[in-house]
Amino acid sequence: MSAAPAPVGEFTLDAADFTTIARMTHAHSGIVLADGKRQLVYSRLAKIVRRRGMSGFADYVELLRNDADARREAIFALTTNHTKFFREDHHFAHFTTHVRAGLIAQAERGRPVRLWSSASSSGEEPYSLAMTLLGDDKAAGTRLASRDVAILATDLAPHVLATASAGRYPVAMARDIPERYRRTWMSKEADELVMGPELKRVLAYRRLNLLESWPMKGRFDVVFCRNVMIYFDEPTKARLIERFAELMAPGSFLYIGHSERVIGPATSAFEPVGQTIYRRTA
């Protein structure tokens, strides 16, 4: 196969500079940028080159080699953050039917309930999970939110976490949210949909690189890791699955993206129980 043509624009991104950026991105985030992504890298980074007043990619790549903050900024810009409320809604249907009642009983017995949205992007996924967990009965949901219940939302990119913690979205996004949850847990302010305090109470947002060490102790009852493994190579995916297995309680649930698979040595620690849904075996 011939190499992808060089992107055409104000600057030149030659093959060598592209390779340096791709290697650096892989080393620090696990994200694989194949040759076909040269145009994407150009369009995401050209604005930074311009803003920094640099003459072109050669100087910028030199900066990335020597400046960790500049490198992080480039990697954040190279993440793809597409998401939506109730994306792959069969996961939320499964959670409602097979998982929720057990977690409510656990919380009522005074035991901690821990869920993790491990590549949360701008928050639509963890808020969807919070609404599904709290349900559509305001009094019961508010009582549940006052128990030891926490949904950890983490992502590599700080700009998306800022949106998640603000909890304000364009009102047009309301169409993705079932009416019974919209009515119960959020309000409308001008052209914004505002996530209510009960949802925010159960959510905690942290920046976390899935490749680095994880500070969390304790066991998770539910892990969502959706539409991030697609960017990783096979060894990175396998290691990630192993690390999830170590942190997940027996009988807990792992939800992955529609085109993702559980692979590697920890596969035997998971039993498939639905479309891209796995239960951690004892």
Ligand SMILES: C[S@@+](CC[C@H](N)C(=O)[O-])C[C@H]1O[C@@H](n2cnc3c(N)ncnc32)[C@H](O)[C@@H]1O
């Ligand atoms: C396509 S979004 C998926 C969002 C959500 N899980 C969903 O399925 O709708 C992928 C997210 O993974 C994050 N990401 C990429 N590499 C990561 C890493 N090494 N550690 C943590 N998050 C990462 C990106 O910043 C991005 O927000």
